[in-house]
Amino acid sequence: MTDPTPNGESSASGAKAAETRPRAERGSPAGGTNTAAVDAAHVDKVFATSSGEVHALSDVSLTVAPGEFVSLIGPSGCGKSTLMRLIADLDSPSTGELSVFGKTPDRARRDQDYGIAFQKAGLLPWRTVADNVGLPLQLHKAPASQRKARVAELLEMVGLSDFSGHYPDQLSGGMQQRVAIARALAEKPRMLLMDEPFGALDEMTRERMQTELLRICAETGAAVVFVTHSIPEAVYLSDRVVVMSPRPGRIAEVIDMELADSSQRSDALREDSSYFDMITAVRESLHGGSSASRGVETR
Amino acid sequence: MSAETLSPRQRTIGRVGAPVLVGVLGLLLWQLMVGVFGVSSYLLPAPTAIFAEANRASAHIWNGALITGWNALAGLIVGTLLGVVFAACAAASKSVNAMVNPLVAALAVIPIVALAPILNTMFGSTQFPRQAIAGLASFVPVFVSTLRGLRQVDPELRDLMHTYAVSPVQTFFTVTLPTAVPYVFTGVRLASSLAVISALVAEYFGGPRGGLGGIISTAAASSQYPRAWAYVLASIAVGLVFYLTTMLLEWLANRSRSTASG
Numbered sequence: 001m002t003d004p005t006p007n008g009e010s011s012a013s014g015a016k017a018a019e020t021r022p023r024a025e026r027g028s029p030a031g032g033t034n035t036a037a038v039d040a041a042h043v044d045k046v047f048a049t050s051s052g053e054v055h056a057l058s059d060v061s062l063t064v065a066p067g068e069f070v071s072l073i074g075p076s077g078c079g080k081s082t083l084m085r086l087i088a089d090l091d092s093p094s095t096g097e098l099s100v101f102g103k104t105p106d107r108a109r110r111d112q113d114y115g116i117a118f119q120k121a122g123l124l125p126w127r128t129v130a131d132n133v134g135l136p137l138q139l140h141k142a143p144a145s146q147r148k149a150r151v152a153e154l155l156e157m158v159g160l161s162d163f164s165g166h167y168p169d170q171l172s173g174g175m176q177q178r179v180a181i182a183r184a185l186a187e188k189p190r191m192l193l194m195d196e197p198f199g200a201l202d203e204m205t206r207e208r209m210q211t212e213l214l215r216i217c218a219e220t221g222a223a224v225v226f227v228t229h230s231i232p233e234a235v236y237l238s239d240r241v242v243v244m245s246p247r248p249g250r251i252a253e254v255i256d257m258e259l260a261d262s263s264q265r266s267d268a269l270r271e272d273s274s275y276f277d278m279i280t281a282v283r284e285s286l287h288g289g290s291s292a293s294r295g296v297e298t299r
Numbered sequence: 300m301s302a303e304t305l306s307p308r309q310r311t312i313g314r315v316g317a318p319v320l321v322g323v324l325g326l327l328l329w330q331l332m333v334g335v336f337g338v339s340s341y342l343l344p345a346p347t348a349i350f351a352e353a354n355r356a357s358a359h360i361w362n363g364a365l366i367t368g369w370n371a372l373a374g375l376i377v378g379t380l381l382g383v384v385f386a387a388c389a390a391a392s393k394s395v396n397a398m399v400n401p402l403v404a405a406l407a408v409i410p411i412v413a414l415a416p417i418l419n420t421m422f423g424s425t426q427f428p429r430q431a432i433a434g435l436a437s438f439v440p441v442f443v444s445t446l447r448g449l450r451q452v453d454p455e456l457r458d459l460m461h462t463y464a465v466s467p468v469q470t471f472f473t474v475t476l477p478t479a480v481p482y483v484f485t486g487v488r489l490a491s492s493l494a495v496i497s498a499l500v501a502e503y504f505g506g507p508r509g510g511l512g513g514i515i516s517t518a519a520a521s522s523q524y525p526r527a528w529a530y531v532l533a534s535i536a537v538g539l540v541f542y543l544t545t546m547l548l549e550w551l552a553n554r555s556r557s558t559a560s561g
Binding site (some may be wrong): 043088089090109110112114116118120122124126135136139 | 314453455456459465469
């Protein structure tokens with residue numbers, strides 16, 4: 001529209017390209033190159049504590065494709081949150097290579113390539129829902145009109161348009177998490193990092209949120225790195241489940257979910273036998289073949 | 300008659316009525332002691348005499364209350380601003396914290412009676428020494444309370460701000476300071492009474508006349524006890540105004556938070 005070219009054909013093909021872009025982005029963003037959303041190679045993380053060194057991650061290698069949904073699952077202390085924090089540049093690896101969209105994690109963070117959501121929603125209690133969702137835009141000095149439009153769009157997406165003027169503590173836990181997810185999506189990131197975002201919710205709310213998350217991911221085409229210790233949750237959401245084991249934290253196995261494409265999944269899947277097969281596969285991997293529980297929730 | 304059998308309305312009446320009743324009874328007893336039992340009016344003037352004096356000199360008392368009140372207010376405002384700024388620096392940097400903490404401990408133990416004569420001599424016949432002393436007295440509780448508040452920030456919010464790649468200044472104004480606001484106002488409430496007391500006491504040690512404290516000391520020195528008591532009464536009123544105002548501010552600061560929390 002900005003280019004008043006007399007050549008009708010070229011502007012038409014331009015419109016067509018714009019139309020198909022979201023689809024293309026899912027497969028290969030960043031100008032056609034196949035840059036992985038996350039590329040970790042032999043990453044180690046050692047924390048120095050007063051009682052000696054703690055080996056949180058050992059020789060972790062993992063690639064997350066653009067648009068892919070990957071869950072990290074494992075018992076407490078397996079380093080799944082640590083790995084997510086490294087990707088988010090909240091900590092840095094002790095050794096090994098880690099890149100996010102082909103850049104250093106620091107660069108990716110500064111470019112706002114990812115959005116993040118924590119177990120506690122982490123909303124600012126003195127700001128309304130709309131102001132919480134708009135927080136990153138406001139901090140990055142987006143024009144007010146643009147911010148308002150984007151916030152309305154995001155609230156629509158998470159189904160909270162009627163609550164824009166409410167304060168976080170007036171909302172239920174599930175609604176607070178939806179606000180946090182909307183906020184994480186504010187800068188249109190190419191990846192979402194989620195650290196047990198539904199861990200504090202009741203089972204029914206949790207299942208509803210999972211289905212909504214899949215819908216939102218299909219709409220935005222963002223890659224997701226999802227930390228959880230619920231096997232069904234990991235299976236239901238993911239394209240691949242990364243099973244981790246503790247002391248030192250390392251990847252035990254990466255399991256492909258042989259299920260429908262994650263954008264096509266619905267609650268019906270929860271009663272499908274393929275779903276139970278995948279749950280069994282993940283459980284057996286977690287328990288290392290034995291049936292002894294190692295502190296992983298099986299719900 | 301247990302508390303559960305009372306309606307909320309009755310309980311409110313009790314809460315307001317009880318102290319008023321005690322006050323009236325106290326005044327009656329005081330009046331009786333002076334009038335009936337013959338306690339010398341030189342030692343203890345009757346309440347009626349004090350009220351009569353307060354009524355007679357009301358213009359002077361009002362004037363004195365304005366002078367002392369202004370000194371306390373100026374000190375409270377400057378002390379609060381300095382307290383918040385120093386606390387912000389101490390919260391931001393461990394080395395600043397290590398430098399400032401002993402200083403604050405020293406300030407906290409400075410007796411007003413020791414400092415007032417020195418400042419009066421240094422700055423002569425201005426109101427500055429009183430304001431400075433009120434400021435020093437206000438600084439300490441605001442600093443301590445604010446610093447505590449600044450350290451209450453949710454680590455998750457800190458992480459979140461880090462992921463937004465914003466400046467430390469933006470983080471401070473977006474997350475750290477709003478978290479600390481209720482603590483700041485608690486500090487201000489504690490400081491308000493100290494500011495009034497300090498401004499009053501500082502007047503005992505010379506400098507320009509006219510404030511409540513100065514007149515109390517002169518009246519007491521010349522045995523005009525009803526007059527001294529009338530000014531004491533005015534001092535209590537000034538102190539209460541400060542305390543209630545800052546309490547209201549604290550309530551407002553917390554209320555914006557509790558509309559936030561439903």
